[in-house]
Amino acid sequence: MERDELFALLDAFEIETPSWGYADTGTRFGKFLQPAAASTVEEKLQDAGVVHRYTGCCPSVAVHVLWDFKPGTDPQEVARLAEQNGVRIGSINPNLFQEQVYKFGSASSPNDGAREEATQHVLDCIEIGRATGSDWLSLWMADGTNYPGQDDIVARKRRMEDALKTWHDAMPENMTMLVEYKPFEPAFYHTDIADWGMAYLYSKKAGPRAKVLVDTGHHLQGTNIEQIVAWLLDEEMLGGFHFNDRKYADDDLTLGSIDPYAVFRIFHEIRNAAEEGGRDVSQIAYMIDQSHNLKPKIEAMIQTVTTAQELYLKACLVDRSKLRDAQSRMNIVDAEECLREAFNTNVKPLLHEWREKKGMDAEPLQAYRASGYEAQAGAEREAARKERGEVATGSYA
Amino acid sequence: MERDELFALLDAFEIETPSWGYADTGTRFGKFLQPAAASTVEEKLQDAGVVHRYTGCCPSVAVHVLWDFKPGTDPQEVARLAEQNGVRIGSINPNLFQEQVYKFGSASSPNDGAREEATQHVLDCIEIGRATGSDWLSLWMADGTNYPGQDDIVARKRRMEDALKTWHDAMPENMTMLVEYKPFEPAFYHTDIADWGMAYLYSKKAGPRAKVLVDTGHHLQGTNIEQIVAWLLDEEMLGGFHFNDRKYADDDLTLGSIDPYAVFRIFHEIRNAAEEGGRDVSQIAYMIDQSHNLKPKIEAMIQTVTTAQELYLKACLVDRSKLRDAQSRMNIVDAEECLREAFNTNVKPLLHEWREKKGMDAEPLQAYRASGYEAQAGAEREAARKERGEVATGSYA
Amino acid sequence: MERDELFALLDAFEIETPSWGYADTGTRFGKFLQPAAASTVEEKLQDAGVVHRYTGCCPSVAVHVLWDFKPGTDPQEVARLAEQNGVRIGSINPNLFQEQVYKFGSASSPNDGAREEATQHVLDCIEIGRATGSDWLSLWMADGTNYPGQDDIVARKRRMEDALKTWHDAMPENMTMLVEYKPFEPAFYHTDIADWGMAYLYSKKAGPRAKVLVDTGHHLQGTNIEQIVAWLLDEEMLGGFHFNDRKYADDDLTLGSIDPYAVFRIFHEIRNAAEEGGRDVSQIAYMIDQSHNLKPKIEAMIQTVTTAQELYLKACLVDRSKLRDAQSRMNIVDAEECLREAFNTNVKPLLHEWREKKGMDAEPLQAYRASGYEAQAGAEREAARKERGEVATGSYA
């Protein structure tokens, strides 16, 4: 592939960062606090703007309605804030798990009140999307049960089907609903959208603008994620991704930190669908959803973004005509080596060149560090929290 | 539930045993040989007849075409043989993995010859089904790849779709095609029918008489199998089961030997679909597919069959109105205890009564052992093998 | 086994409940609050007393030093409080994960301050143990790393070895140190005490009063936990248990709710060690550590306790001479049926009789519910929280 083509592919490869990725988060055992962590939507958008400035490929920000749009917030004001920071509002993420009413689920709950509140909240989210110009409604449901017999699995399925249909039909024409699946946590017996097959069926029933969202950390050990991606692309049902990495469960580590070759293979399937299958892959929503409790938040985000670019670029380098030929000869070693060779290529020089051509620093992480942003933000934000009378605590006990 | 209802449910609960379950099988490290293991289709049907005689619920026998219908065999002759042993021919199982031509797969292979041979073999199987009066074509495909890049996942998917459609359309009206899924082994990078979602989509595309087959050992660790069963029933896509148990991978142990509560929960979902959801569950094909290399074959089969009866009966005992009530009150402990109480019930007396009422011995395993069948079969079969000049070996090296 | 022997075994089977199991806890996505959840050490000990009153086998309470012994608390006062509620202080549990200083670990941290604080806290815990008459120091360390390269695994191992040796040597003669292992969470790349082998080696190096603690939820999928228990018993290194159940990760569900046969097999190995191996099993510390976010706390505790009794009793019922005989004949089916028969026995009548003989209600859960305790505690505690000006929240955001 020629340099120009590769640069065009890089130009088109945009990654959305999440507002909640700039705030303090933790495990169930507590949070480790960072002075520079963002507390307000202003601070989050400011940080997202910084990441976009240094990487050049993160123009949109996923927002979490409950945390970013406190009652009384004017969505258009938030959109303007984003714009001031050089970014725009991306996917709208409802919160259907935090309120006490969701104890037994949201859309699948046997509790009428929970289902009504869920629907009202999603309708509000759709309005926010409309007001902020967002095209994406991104749904992760924590629904499920913790014990055998706790609830009727099929009754819950029907409730979920109904809700998704209702929500789908309430969306404006330009909006796409992303349906995320997850095998467990926080529900530990069953989850109502446990795997891609369930997300697929729910989406099909909801309507033509519902697609499946693949979170790379939401699979049982051993799952071949790239095969699922290939299938969803072939069925025209892939909506997008939540990027992160994991070794055990939904560990939410930075992308490629544990198994970079697996991430490369996902991108390989996407490029394969585009180049061999003639699929339109331009509408795939690439989004980050990681929880970097220990790494500095902006550094972790830049690390994930640049890793995604590197692995995507490597996947673009796979020699597809050579691969096709080896596959048709059923020569496993030759076919495999096409992937390995691309993966083993050092793509940093190419990325440096692309960045410099776009007026950015070749090394985003170093440039960001050199800017002194974190120290300054840390000082300012600590002062602001003090002024607001907030006492940070990492304990949940 | 009243005794009469329970007995009627037991009457309707039939389990098919597999002809290959009476023959010597092993792991990739070798086979441990049993003198009484069946070598010929006559011996296998004889053994299947014995299991049915002592359990009263195994009237049909799954056959493996490659092993049971050697070239020149008249299928109707085999059907008569079955009849003489008090059983009938059940599901027809093609073999699409053993021939050298299937090195890169069968229906999904890039090798035209492999695909043609696979189709010819399946058409032969359908003819055998027709000739033997079988209603079931049961498909397990070993198709997949061992290395990233080895073949194009989507091209393989398309080939599989085409084959299944062709085979579906070649079946007579009364025949149902069962599509089995498996996440790995013998393919270790990807399998072409890896999970229930893929089996579902293939079946939908093949046609109305294709349904999904759930082998209880074919799931990644942690998979909630009963949820998959509930979903397939709700989508009217559950074809049947291959029963066995496992602790690690596709271990093919006898049913309920590792996790009996999990098996109970599968039956619970089936009874729930019937009693709460009004689903017709009478057409579910319950079949055994286990590889008991160490246990005596007939004993292992009887153990699995009686365990299945016990766990099914326990599931029938779940107090569904109490359960529904607890679920509607969102009282987890009460709801869960409905399942636990049924599971903890000692159902042996009920089963003894049912067996005696049907003129069988209350304790099938003990009665079988008392018959001296194994020792006699062992002596006869060893002599017969000697006469045929066969030298048994457990080694594959 | 005779009824008297069984009753003597039940008499000796004591289970410790954890103070934190009576308080509100949650997942990383939030907490669901219960009005009757205990907030203060007084309330926790009161609840523990209630569980002991209804079950008759929970005379001691595990305490969590950070949460139960706020600065200024007189440990002997807490011991007296326990006594007033009919229980005593059991294992002392340091908290080595919640403070910000533990961001990179406690005993294994490269941060000198963290290690010093950890040691000071453990020494305080030992003092509390001395003051409250406790014989157990129970250590769960969240130490580990989240990313490859983050720290030197061997350097961390050495630091942990040093700390455990220091702590061991600071304990009074009557005290036993329990070393718990866990494969992941909250550390997601490696944990410093990842499996039983590591806990064993650390304990050996710490000294003769250090033993391994087995938390039933702290294993990778597929681990044969009962084998680990059998090995630790044979090596005289089993200290005790944290009971809970799980389907996926460290789900902290109530015991036996997912796989009761697996729990039974653990008890079987313990009884086997006692009866066949002549091991002294009287010093095993049976403790509960579950997080029942949805079930009412005391109900969940009673459910786990009575389930443990039932499964332990079933294990006592295994006919060991029959089992030994079948094993020596290498008859797998006979040997296995010894376990299955015991597991399938309905032991409730026996337990009812034992309870009534001890002056308790035959059905602890029903008796507890009939007492109206939860409603009353809920009302009182809500009022108390209001008076203290506490505003409960389930959100961590």
Next chain:
Amino acid sequence: MERDELFALLDAFEIETPSWGYADTGTRFGKFLQPAAASTVEEKLQDAGVVHRYTGCCPSVAVHVLWDFKPGTDPQEVARLAEQNGVRIGSINPNLFQEQVYKFGSASSPNDGAREEATQHVLDCIEIGRATGSDWLSLWMADGTNYPGQDDIVARKRRMEDALKTWHDAMPENMTMLVEYKPFEPAFYHTDIADWGMAYLYSKKAGPRAKVLVDTGHHLQGTNIEQIVAWLLDEEMLGGFHFNDRKYADDDLTLGSIDPYAVFRIFHEIRNAAEEGGRDVSQIAYMIDQSHNLKPKIEAMIQTVTTAQELYLKACLVDRSKLRDAQSRMNIVDAEECLREAFNTNVKPLLHEWREKKGMDAEPLQAYRASGYEAQAGAEREAARKERGEVATGSYA
């Protein structure tokens, strides 16, 4: 690290190939046959010689006594054969699983005859080792049980301890015993040497010349293998490796084909032990044990060997002083980037240079292919099999 140092490290990095890796092997579903697959020990040693000629780092060959030393074979004759092919006899591998007597295990079997046969076979192996000048006795035991209760886990442990001690003491002074562990397969309930902790304890009890063997495919999903390696090195108990890769179970794929970063991290821990911990790592036995049923055998072996070299070299490139500094500053991102930078380095040019300096072709696989060896061996071996009257079959049925 300087080029000379790196080349010296490469010089010292020797990998043993297994004789059985040149023969046809398969899964439990059958074997796919290759014309050029080796049948005789002569052919196997010839192939091993070819691999060494093209890679320059495989001077020894692991032998499998049952398959390579048929009764009447003079071991010294085999050693001479090896020498003629430019290689030497490496580890001696007993076969303790294939004979019918091992149905219930070998060293752990309750069957006296099995244990005696096992001991006799191992003593024979030690003699062969003595006669061929081998320093390694490599033990993989398939021992275990398939069903709960089948045998007494502790009795089996004791039998294994006795056998290993006996075998250890029968070894000449120069010989090291390698004790391999595996969590499952072919035993599916428990294996007698299930994890590194058990292998460690057995080795300690056997004597000072027993060490643990790590097969990279013998772990439960999620296991942090590099941590185990670091621990064993720190305890001076790491004997060596069986290299292969896997995605699901013991898939026996070529090294680094699924997760190359994980292999790199293993080498990183070894280099860390050498450079930071001052450990002597020169005695680690690096061996291949893979089953490449589909790839041409010699190609697969060369692929694994060159991949091992590449990943080892990358681990040598980790900037350890930079890493130490980042770790001491607790800067996770910096520390992690030390590993990532080394892993992402293209080491092929260095390896090419090293090979050319040693008089080899820069690209072993291409050079081997250009030689036409496989076609010629295929033709000759097919003819030889025909002459010997052997009919190859891939079926086990």
